[in-house]
Amino acid sequence: QKEVEQNSGPLSVPEGAIxxxxxxxxxxxxxxxxxxxQYSGKSPELIMFIYSNGDxxxxxxxxxxxxxxxxxxxxxxxxxxxxxxxxxxxxVWGNTPLVFGKGTRLSVIA
Amino acid sequence: xxxxxxxxxxxxxxxxxxxTLRCSSQSGHNTVSWYQQALGQGPQFIFxxxxxxxxxxxxxxxxxxxxxxxxxxxELNVNALELDDSALYLCASSLAGQEETQYFGPGTxxxxx
Numbered sequence: 001q002k003e004v005e006q007n008s009g010p011l012s013v014p015e016g017a018i019x020x021x022x023x024x025x026x027x028x029x030x031x032x033x034x035x036x037x038q039y040s041g042k043s044p045e046l047i048m049f050i051y052s053n054g055d056x057x058x059x060x061x062x063x064x065x066x067x068x069x070x071x072x073x074x075x076x077x078x079x080x081x082x083x084x085x086x087x088x089x090x091x092v093w094g095n096t097p098l099v100f101g102k103g104t105r106l107s108v109i110a
Numbered sequence: 111x112x113x114x115x116x117x118x119x120x121x122x123x124x125x126x127x128x129x130t131l132r133c134s135s136q137s138g139h140n141t142v143s144w145y146q147q148a149l150g151q152g153p154q155f156i157f158x159x160x161x162x163x164x165x166x167x168x169x170x171x172x173x174x175x176x177x178x179x180x181x182x183x184x185e186l187n188v189n190a191l192e193l194d195d196s197a198l199y200l201c202a203s204s205l206a207g208q209e210e211t212q213y214f215g216p217g218t219x220x221x222x223x
Binding site: 031034043049090096098101102103 | 152154158166168198200211212213215216217
């Protein structure tokens with residue numbers, strides 16, 4: 001049973017701080033990892049994906065992957081109130097469907 | 111804007127009824143997946159279609175069925191609705207050759223009374 005675990009939160013950070021969102025996965029065969037942002041009442045929006053160990057940066061977002069520890073994280077620098085949302089982590093192996101965690105709710109306090 | 115559209119946006123049905131949800135994706139997005147997202151949960155995979163054939167199925171009963179059409183549109187049909195079917199239903203499509211990267215439509219919120 002492939003599982004992706006996330007702390008449901010809420011994670012509260014002050015505006016301008018770094019938000020750190022974490023995710024662990026059970027299937028060592030998982031190859032690709034995705035972070036989606038979901039505003040309340042809306043559908044998930046793809047933020048980033050990462051395939052290789054290490055860091056991948058895109059603007060204020062950095063995804064980090066450690067396959068040995070089966071751990072994925074998303075850092076959001078200079079957090080803004082507009083970043084307040086639920087962040088979903090998902091893993092996939094080849095053409096298998098995305099396996100999602102339950103999401104972490106982030107609240108950025110102005 | 112992902113180019114994936116869904117209809118209707120909201121729907122109310124009663125237990126035992128049948129429902130059809132629709133999705134339309136961009137040209138070249140020949141893989142479509144359907145997910146069910148209950149409140150407070152992550153999306154759960156229902157099934158996937160590739161070139162009009164079912165290409166994988168999650169842990170959902172046969173009363174959940176689907177179709178994909180040549181014009182990159184697809185349908186999710188649910189028979190004999192149950193109260194627990196109340197959820198956000200999401201359609202996601204992906205480009206040929208990049209099937210693991212999926213882009214979601216806005217979803218259809220279904221309420222079963």
